[in-house]
Amino acid sequence: MMEPQENTNDDSVPPPAQPPLPRQRIPVQKGSVCSRSYFMVVMVFFHVYVLNVIALLLYVHYNSGSEAGSSSRDFSSRSSGHKVAEPLEPQAADPGFTRRMHLPRIEGIRVGHVQKVSLVPGKMHEMKTLSLKPLLFEIPHFLSEEECTVVVRLAQLKGLMESQVMVPEGQEELNQQLNLSPEEIFHLLDLNQDGQLQPHEILTHSRVRDGIWLTPENLREIYAGLKADHDGNGLLSLEEFGQLSSDAFQRFLLQRGVKRSQLVRNSRHTWLYQGQGAHQVLRDLRNRVTHLTRLPPSLVELSEPLQVVRYEEGGHYHAHHDSGPVYPETTCTHTRLASNTTSPFQTSCRYITVLFYLNNVEEGGETTFPVADNRTYEEVSLIQNDVDLLDTRKHCDKGNLRVKPTKGTAVFWYNYLSDGRGWVGEQDEYSLHGGCVVTRGTKWVANNWINVDPDYHRQARYQQLVSQEESQEQQLEKNPEQNTDTHQDL
DSSP states (O other): OHHHHHHHHHHHSOOOOOOOHHHHTOOHHHHHHHHHHHHHHHHHHHHHHHHHHHHHHHHHHHHHHHHHHHHHHHHHHHHHTOOOOOOSSOTTOOTTOOOSOOOOOOOOOSTTOEEEEEEETTEEEEEEEEETTTTEEEETTSSOHHHHHHHHHHHHHHOOEESSOSSOOOHHHHHHHHTOOHHHHHHHHOTTOSSEEOHHHHHHHHHHHHOBOOOHHHHHHHHHHHTOOTTOSSOEEHHHHHTSOTTHHHHHHHHHOOOGGGBSEEOEEEEEOOSTTSOHHHHHHHHHHHHHHTOOHHHHHTSOOEEEEEEOTTOEEEEEOSSOOOOTTEEESTTGGGOSSOOSEEEOOEEEEEEEEOSOOSEEOOEEETTTTOSOOOGGGGEETTEETTOTTTSGGGSSEEEOOOTTOEEEEESEEEOSSSSEEEEOGGGOEEEOOEEESOEEEEEEEEEOOSSHHHHHHHHHHHHHHHHHHHHHHHOHHHHHHHHHHO
């Protein structure tokens, strides 16, 4: 009876659908074996990879240690009386050559980060990160009150001079030496290459060249006095610019007269030697800077002397860079003797600036960093809508960062970026800074600049020349009779 019923069901109801063929052909037990084997192979390769990475890190660590030791020996050779070995590579060497000298660079971590630094025996200082662009730090109590007083009195004893002459001359002669045509000068000033000189382009050029802080109102007066802007649109075309002599602005300003408040810098300064035989406070200060920057002592010793500056009430220093960009046709002032070529363009290659506040200012006198930690840096955007971020007399409060002068405090920053290989890279444009106008009282500061040539070979040759000269001087001191005999023979 069951068979007829089954036949009936087969005729009326279709057989149930068969499961998909792939599902029937995947045995669970066999798949587990494959997965386990694949996992074992992956783990073997992973362990081999980890071992290779560890070996590579150990290799780099020990190689870096040996190179750092070599760098320290090369830089410290000046102090020990040995010559600095000149690199074997020529000046136009392959950029991937191995350098013997490296510049340590302190990490800022983040704005507000505080780290401990050992500057003097038995005492720790706190160093706070103020900005990352530029890499800027503040160290309270870097100098004691007594040390600040000594530095100020030494500067007064030596005497201070005006930091800037009223209107520098000689621009016409420089243009003749460079043999630049008016058209070439025009295109150099035309930053956005639109075929017209905007007011901010003329102002920037005049401030750098003439040292006069012109405002847009001053510029309009000069245009009217020289009858330069024929169509009165506030712009200079190539034709209008060509009718002006290169020193036309200078002559106009000399005839009109310039006030001290119109100068780029209104202060007085002097230089104090910090080497052997100098006052103990000055030598201690330089040693402290060496520990702070973590640079080799010989490099710090070869840098500029200590500059002490006094700002009277109304004194200021408009925003500027301590060091200019170095192009192939420029040379650094401190290594120009080691350069194989002559160049009319020189710049102060100041890798690091260390600024000391020697007194408390009653009012004003802050150090401003107008574009610190900005997302971008555009020179044309510094002067917009009658707001000039470079003007520390009128718009100092518009800057991104201001440091209040506090007696004994030091701030230091890097004027150059790193090249990624332990040497000086491009100029850090965010290091733009200035001294706000002193509205009440007097302001005393001091500067230590650490000079490093972005051209590694020039810096090495310079140190070698200095070492050779010192070795010769030491030999003459040891054998004075030989020196006398030489003069007699001559």
